[in-house]
Amino acid sequence: RKEVEQDPGPFNVPEGATVAFNCTYSNSASQSFFWYRQDCRKEPKLLMSVYSSGNEDGRFTAQLNRASQYISLLIRDSKLSDSATYLCAVFSTGGGNKLTFGTGTQLKVEL
Amino acid sequence: NAGVTQTPKFQVLKTGQSMTLQCAQDMNHNSMYWYRQDPGMGLRLIYYSASEGTTDKGEVPNGYNVSRLNKREFSLRLESAAPSQTSVYFCASTVQGRAFFGQGTRLTVV
Numbered sequence: 216r217k218e219v220e221q222d223p224g225p226f227n228v229p230e231g232a233t234v235a236f237n238c239t240y241s242n243s244a245s246q247s248f249f250w251y252r253q254d255c256r257k258e259p260k261l262l263m264s265v266y267s268s269g270n271e272d273g274r275f276t277a278q279l280n281r282a283s284q285y286i287s288l289l290i291r292d293s294k295l296s297d298s299a300t301y302l303c304a305v306f307s308t309g310g311g312n313k314l315t316f317g318t319g320t321q322l323k324v325e326l
Numbered sequence: 327n328a329g330v331t332q333t334p335k336f337q338v339l340k341t342g343q344s345m346t347l348q349c350a351q352d353m354n355h356n357s358m359y360w361y362r363q364d365p366g367m368g369l370r371l372i373y374y375s376a377s378e379g380t381t382d383k384g385e386v387p388n389g390y391n392v393s394r395l396n397k398r399e400f401s402l403r404l405e406s407a408a409p410s411q412t413s414v415y416f417c418a419s420t421v422q423g424r425a426f427f428g429q430g431t432r433l434t435v436v
Contacts, residue, residue: 259427306422312356314371
C-alpha cells in the first residue's frame with residue numbers, strides 16, 4: 216500500500232462549481248499535512264497547510280481527520296485558473312524528516 | 327531571492343553514461359530532498375537528507391547516489407544511466423514539511 220493515496224482524476228468541472236479532493240495516508244505518526252499545486256511542466260508550489268481544526272484561505276478549505284487518516288481540499292466557486300494538479304503531502308520526523316507526496320489529482324475547470 | 331537552484335534544466339544521456347544533478351538552496355533549510363516525477367506516478371522520493379551529514383533512502387533509491395556536500399548543496403548522481411531513469415527530477419528544501427522546489431531537470435536516457 217502506498218504511503219499517501221489520491222484519486223488521480225481528472226475532475227472536469229464547470230466554472231463556479233465546488234469540488235473536493237481527498238487523500239489518505241498510512242503512517243499514523245505523521246505530523247504535518249499539506250496541499251501543493253502543480254501547473255503543467257512546472258514545479259509544485261505550496262498551496263496551504265492542513266490543520267486539525269480545519270483551515271480556510273479564500274475559496275480553499277482544508278480539513279484533516281486523524282482518526283480516519285485522511286485530508287481533504289475543498290475549492291468553492293472554481294475558476295479557470297484553478298486548473299492544475301493538486302498534490303497532498305505528509306511530513307513525518309520519524310525516520311528523518313520524510314516528506315511524502317500523493318500521486319496528485321488533476322482538476323480541469325471548464326467554461 | 328534564488329530559493330532552490332537546480333542544474334541542468336535539460337539533459338540527454340546515453341545508456342551507461344553517468345551524470346550528477348546539482349541542487350543548492352539559499353534559505354538555510356536543514357532538510358533537502360530529491361524526487362522523480364513520471365506521468366501518473368506523482369512525486370516519488372528518491373533520497374532525502376534531514377540535515378548536513380545525513381542521507382536516507384526514499385521509495386525509489388536504486389540506481390542513484392546522493393551527497394549532502396554542505397548545508398546548501400545536495401547532489402544526485404546516476405552512475406550508469408538506464409532508459410527507466412528518464413524522468414523529471416525535482417530537488418526541494420523544506421522547513422517542517424513546507425517545501426520549496428527547484429524548477430526541475432528533464433532527463434532523457436536513450
